[in-house]
Amino acid sequence: EPEVTQTPSHQVTQMGQEVILRCVPISNHLYFYWYRQILGQKVEFLVSFYNNEISEKSEIFDDQFSVERPDGSNFTLKIRSTKLEDSAMYFCASSVWGASGNQPQHFGDGTRLSIL
Amino acid sequence: GEDVEQSLFLSVREGDSSVINCTYTDSSSTYLYWYKQEPGAGLQLLTYIFSNMDMKQDQRLTVLLNKKDKHLSLRIADTQTGDSAIYFCAESMEAAGNKLTFGGGTRVLVKP
Numbered sequence: 001e002p003e004v005t006q007t008p009s010h011q012v013t014q015m016g017q018e019v020i021l022r023c024v025p026i027s028n029h030l031y032f033y034w035y036r037q038i039l040g041q042k043v044e045f046l047v048s049f050y051n052n053e054i055s056e057k058s059e060i061f062d063d064q065f066s067v068e069r070p071d072g073s074n075f076t077l078k079i080r081s082t083k084l085e086d087s088a089m090y091f092c093a094s095s096v097w098g099a100s101g102n103q104p105q106h107f108g109d110g111t112r113l114s115i116l
Numbered sequence: 117g118e119d120v121e122q123s124l125f126l127s128v129r130e131g132d133s134s135v136i137n138c139t140y141t142d143s144s145s146t147y148l149y150w151y152k153q154e155p156g157a158g159l160q161l162l163t164y165i166f167s168n169m170d171m172k173q174d175q176r177l178t179v180l181l182n183k184k185d186k187h188l189s190l191r192i193a194d195t196q197t198g199d200s201a202i203y204f205c206a207e208s209m210e211a212a213g214n215k216l217t218f219g220g221g222t223r224v225l226v227k228p
Contacts, residue, residue, distance in 0.1 A: 043218040
């Protein structure tokens with residue numbers, strides 16, 4: 001079964017450094033998402049992306065965050081200047097549009113981001 | 117805003133049925149989902165229900181939706197040790213870019 005792939009599985013970065021998290025969505029999917037889960041807290045929506053544009057973003061997704069689809073297969077999340085509170089598990093998801101509207105989102109295994 | 121709540125923990129004996137409950141606040145939800153997360157793994161889609169349905173059955177899984185009470189449940193029949201995991205309820209709304217709003221997750225422990 002096709003799956004969403006995320007790399008790396010664990011990223012350790014110094015505070016203030018830039019980090020790029022990578023995702024390869026399922027190949028025929030056109031809608032892409034990033035979520036994060038801080039340890040012990042709920043999974044939170046960050047951003048949704050369709051047709052090379054952000055379609056929705058949360059309050060968390062401030063100017064430090066950006067997303068890009070640099071080619072036909074990758075979808076990236078960049079954090080420009082990381083803070084301690086950015087430490088979390090980051091999940092990428094993708095979905096496809098079906099006859100009854102947007103279909104369920106399929107998630108990757110996540111990237112654990114640790115900021116030191 | 118949207119809010120989704122779940123109980124924290126459920127313990128069940130192997131072979132019994134498990135029922136995991138979820139409440140949500142936004143009546144304009146389009147779909148409601150159940151995801152499973154095993155230790156160190158991602159979110160695995162288990163099943164989902166469209167908001168105009170009352171019930172959906174998929175093998176050992178039964179989803180019940182009470183739209184009036186904004187209550188969603190997941191019943192797992194004949195629970196196995198491999199069902200031990202965290203189960204997340206989530207809702208989505210087309211009007212909000214289909215973003216998912218998650219509950220805090222219910223940790224299910226299956227005892228032999």
